[in-house]
Amino acid sequence: MAIDPIAWLVNSWLDPAQDSQGGWVFLLCAGLFVWSVCSAKQVIHHNTHKRAIILLLGTAFIRGIGQIFAVNVLGAVALAVDVYAIGLLVNVGDRKNALSAGWLAVLFAFSLPIERILQRLIGFWLQHLSADGACLLLQGLFDSVQCAGIRILLAGRDVLVDLPCSGVRSITLLCLLYATLMCVFRPSLLRGLLIGLVTLASALLANVIRISFLATFIAYPEKIGGIDVMAQPYHDLIGLFCLLVAALPLAWLSGRRVSSGGDRSPIALAIEVKTAKAILLRPYLARGNDKLVAFGFVILAAVIISLPRQPLDVSDTNTALNLPIYLNGQYGQTVALSQQEQNYFTQYGGTAIKTRYGDSSVLLIRTNSPLRHLHTPDDCLRGLGFEVQYQGVHYQPLPTAIYIATAKDGSQWRVAVSFYSEQGQFTTNVSEVVWRWLQQPHSTWYALQRITPLYTPDSKASDWDNALFAALDLNFQENRHVKSY
Template structure:
């Protein structure tokens, strides 16, 4: 009896240690994404939601037993190890975060939360945990551009019934002579993530059949896209007819945010009222035969072997699969707008990143203006909007919109901790002749043609610079890099 108990303890300790080894680095990375301003992640709030659901279920007694929780948890741990292996070998942190979701699934299964009086679904609980990853940022980069196009087309359809003086050109809508741009922040990824998290919570609590749950996920997706289109249409009407909405600037806070929250609430209200699926009951049969288990001594050695395997997994060398290939590197001009260029050294963190993932970056200052050039064949790794890095450097960054004169550019205002302000603009162009102000569009084009190399040109100027001076500088940049006139 004592020997059996000792073997059980060794087995539990071994699998627990293996799980901790696998989870340590991904968990550390996940916490950093919550604390690093460059990620702008609200993932910690979703972790709180996971904890609340888990504690709610654990505070109730086990109602029945399915007798398979240990075997299921062991299989989930093996799956987590395999995913962690992929993350380690290919140096993709998000995949390591996905392995943590399997750990949540395994823990919830071991705690038998699906068999309690206040049962929740271990599967949907682990899906909710995925929202603690910087998933919104990933979705915005990968799907932001098609979501922009979809929202713009739906908004154009809605507005066509209001005014005849409407023109639609891609993501640019013109209503009563006033332009409304469906830019990347208007793609609806934030409301989409909140809507998806909402339906996942309901699925976790109600535990419907998978087909029913997926049907409601699809309904929520459609309602979220329609809700975002309704929000854009409301903003467009507020811009074209300000006297309709109390004569306020709908693009300024708090009105911009209030309109967003109201349309989000209208999106979720039908789901809250109509979602009443029957839970899939798991009833233990009195004739249930206990699942076959391996001998306790063998389980002990299996657990110790698994510990050794996890040590090997986390010790494997990391080699990013999407390191940028070597190509001809563009350079910044020696003179620009009558000013000679002065080289600006890269920051240590920038040098380290480029050494690990390839790519090429260079900075120069031309009088009161500055340029940063980034060239890569792996835009998922290297291309980003200025607010990502500037927030990480301690700046407060505001997106101001886009302009298309001279060259397509996304515009930002960056405010340093000492109060000094800068205007920042960025454009992206490929060696295939594409030019865009939208990093999501650049990535979308690259996904369809991975052979393309991309370059971002970021311009930084003092906020108080004269508009004529700024326009001359932009024109000089345009001429120096021979942007295609598209």
């Protein structure tokens, strides 16, 4: 049952498009596990095997759901529960180098592409939360601060709180550290949850302070000798410093040792239901029935892996897409999508078309299920072997995210992407698309990607974009939601 989820998880570590550091988290989990198992046993809790069987039954159910709906993440989440069951079976909580089996499973869950998942699901909300927090903080420091959604106007400088500034990465890193410390120190459930709330608050506050610091010295660079805080290494050093400061409360609270009630992780508490144990386990865990239980799991595994896949979020494929035959002095030539592009854009329905106009090209994707179908250019281009650098966002004439892609042969391309709905909503990132689609599940979204050689003059690239927007009848009204502080 675990073969497909394991293969998917390992591929997420190796696939450049995923840009995942989950393999390092797995090595951390494996190291802690070996460190604990190699130490001597001290106390044996005889009910751990019963809990492990319940967990395995639970993972079988989760994998069945994931198999039917073709959601690989569910199967990978079940692997984390498997880690908990294995931890119980080998008694990692009853050894000299004791670990919390439940928190070890939580730590293993960070080997999944957690940051990518959070970025898609809550990145847009965190982006606005961070922008609002920075605006409130800057309001107390400066006389005039104006905000328009995620844009901050300070001293005549327009500062954009873009999606990478949403704080998802800092939250993910601090929660990873949090899970590691909880696994080793094994606090009580109440204390662990309290530390978790403090960690989350620290991460959000540190991100607000970081954005405020950047905005201040973007507006007043002369205060620090003209240093460009958005340039490297200053930008990353500022982020690292704020992250270290945010980790201090977590380190201090975790280091204060208090008497612990044992392995009382959230997972452990959830499955310790006495009546469920009595009903589910008494018939199967009697002495001499181990082989019967094992045979039952084999049958269950065979049933689950044979279940037909019927994903819910399949977009319709009946709507044809068209791009202009003639654009800005060039005739269009339809280009067949590569197999990898088909996997990205049409594996679960939807339609996509790619047309070349001289040295430039356009990729148009349509879907009514963007949660799994739409991808940012950096995801796809990294998977195709490009090195990708994010350049920021332009709001005129359409909201557009700009990337520079460098091929293996050294050629460089300007990649611009805009997302828009049939209702006239425009955005530059998939996170906002998902957020708005969840509010209107039957809406249809498009991704319009323009690729031009980097040597193309900005004026010519802009004219080409404008001609394309006019041909597709795309218009954008800016500042629909303006907030002033």
